[in-house]
Amino acid sequence: MEKINTEVGFTGLLRYDEPMAGHTTFKVGGPADVWVRPEGEGFPEYAAVLRDTARSEGIPVFILGAGANLVVSDQGIRGIVLDTTAWEGCDFAQGEHAGYDGGNPGRSAVVIRSGTGVDDAVTAVAERNWGGLEFLAGMPGSMGGALWMNARCYEKSISDVLIETEILDESGNRRWVPCKTEDYGYKKSPFQARDMVILSARFALEYRPQGEIRQDMDTNRQDREAKGHYRFPSAGSVFKNNRQFGKPTGKIIDELGLRGLRIGGAEVASWHGNIIINTGNATAGDICALVALVTEKTKAARGIILEPEVLFAGDWQNSNTPPAYQRHLGP
Numbered sequence: 001m002e003k004i005n006t007e008v009g010f011t012g013l014l015r016y017d018e019p020m021a022g023h024t025t026f027k028v029g030g031p032a033d034v035w036v037r038p039e040g041e042g043f044p045e046y047a048a049v050l051r052d053t054a055r056s057e058g059i060p061v062f063i064l065g066a067g068a069n070l071v072v073s074d075q076g077i078r079g080i081v082l083d084t085t086a087w088e089g090c091d092f093a094q095g096e097h098a099g100y101d102g103g104n105p106g107r108s109a110v111v112i113r114s115g116t117g118v119d120d121a122v123t124a125v126a127e128r129n130w131g132g133l134e135f136l137a138g139m140p141g142s143m144g145g146a147l148w149m150n151a152r153c154y155e156k157s158i159s160d161v162l163i164e165t166e167i168l169d170e171s172g173n174r175r176w177v178p179c180k181t182e183d184y185g186y187k188k189s190p191f192q193a194r195d196m197v198i199l200s201a202r203f204a205l206e207y208r209p210q211g212e213i214r215q216d217m218d219t220n221r222q223d224r225e226a227k228g229h230y231r232f233p234s235a236g237s238v239f240k241n242n243r244q245f246g247k248p249t250g251k252i253i254d255e256l257g258l259r260g261l262r263i264g265g266a267e268v269a270s271w272h273g274n275i276i277i278n279t280g281n282a283t284a285g286d287i288c289a290l291v292a293l294v295t296e297k298t299k300a301a302r303g304i305i306l307e308p309e310v311l312f313a314g315d316w317q318n319s320n321t322p323p324a325y326q327r328h329l330g331p
């Protein structure tokens with residue numbers, strides 16, 4: 001592991017040929033040509049310089065959160081992976097100074113940096129008796145990834161509590177972008193169509209007694225535990241839900257008897273149709289092939305075309321099992 005110091009005054013970690021399996025919750029993924037994790041206050045400046053330099057050299061830059069929604073190809077990622085997870089922390093003062101809701105003492109706001117772990121952010125907010133983020137308790141990932149995905153659970157999306165987002169835009173400028181409800185949808189955020197870095201975001205909070213907040217957080221964490229979210233490496237739900245299907249996607253996969261279906265080390269969880277697990281030695285290719293097989297079987301049996309929620313990232317070009325469906329990721 002190499003510590004680097006640059007002329008833009010930041011410290012961090014930089015590694016060549018870094019296996020991405022160590023940076024994804026699925027525990028799969030080949031090497032990134034360059035993986036860099038800036039530390040300290042210089043993150044935004046460093047990210048701007050890195051992206052600018054890389055662009056002028058024609059080198060792609062992939063922005064990495066906690067890797068909780070990714071299937072990274074076995075061939076890895078070409079170019080540079082900018083890991084955001086050391087850019088973390090919650091700033092309550094900034095929230096209060098924003099005068100959110102006309103100074104109503106029962107309401108406040110917090111600015112959370114994008115690399116902050118979702119559960120860490122929820123806990124930090126709860127410790128100050130502020131409610132609003134409890135629904136996210138126990139969800140893996142970073143706040144930046146959750147915003148990019150417009151993560152959703154327990155009938156709420158992260159955009160429901162979002163006031164504004166600070167981004168590093170396409171030209172390398174830091175800007176605050178207000179949350180416009182119409183730009184967000186089910187697992188859809190405006191960031192998905194842009195080549196920018198989410199730096200931080202301001203969230204609306206409301207006062208709640210500590211006991212109530214804790215109870216909701218515990219209930220959600222226990223529910224995830226009971227649903228087997230943490231039993232094996234995975235990326236949570238593999239496919240999106242769709243109201244037109246009339247029932248949750250997991251239920252449809254269950255009804256087709258696909259639980260336990262296996263390719264290599266990847267398996268449709270025996271307890272949940274919409275979770276694919278890495279049983280120990282899965283490759284990204286196994287997972288990708290299993291996603292394709294479940295999609296094919298569901299289409300044949302029900303005429304339904306499932307849409308993956310997980311993102312296939314990296315270099316799939318010479319793969320035997322290229323993903324049938326690939327979201328735009330990075331430049």
Ligand SMILES: Cc1cc2nc3c(=O)[nH]c(=O)nc-3n(C[C@H](O)[C@H](O)[C@H](O)COP(=O)(O)OP(=O)(O)OC[C@H]3O[C@@H](n4cnc5c(N)ncnc54)[C@H](O)[C@@H]3O)c2cc1C
Nearest residue numbers: 065066067068069141142144145146148151152198235236
């Ligand atoms: C056990 C388990 C349960 C889960 N349950 C849920 C759930 O209930 N609801 C739900 O919605 N999801 C769930 N997920 C998926 C995952 O937790 C969320 O999608 C999470 O918010 C992803 O965040 P991340 O930091 O891991 O993003 P990554 O997987 O690292 O990245 C996702 C995307 O966001 C982009 N990105 C990340 N950070 C930034 C940034 N700072 N700036 C710009 N782009 C960025 C990446 O480039 C990528 O395109 C679950 C996952 C697991 C493993």
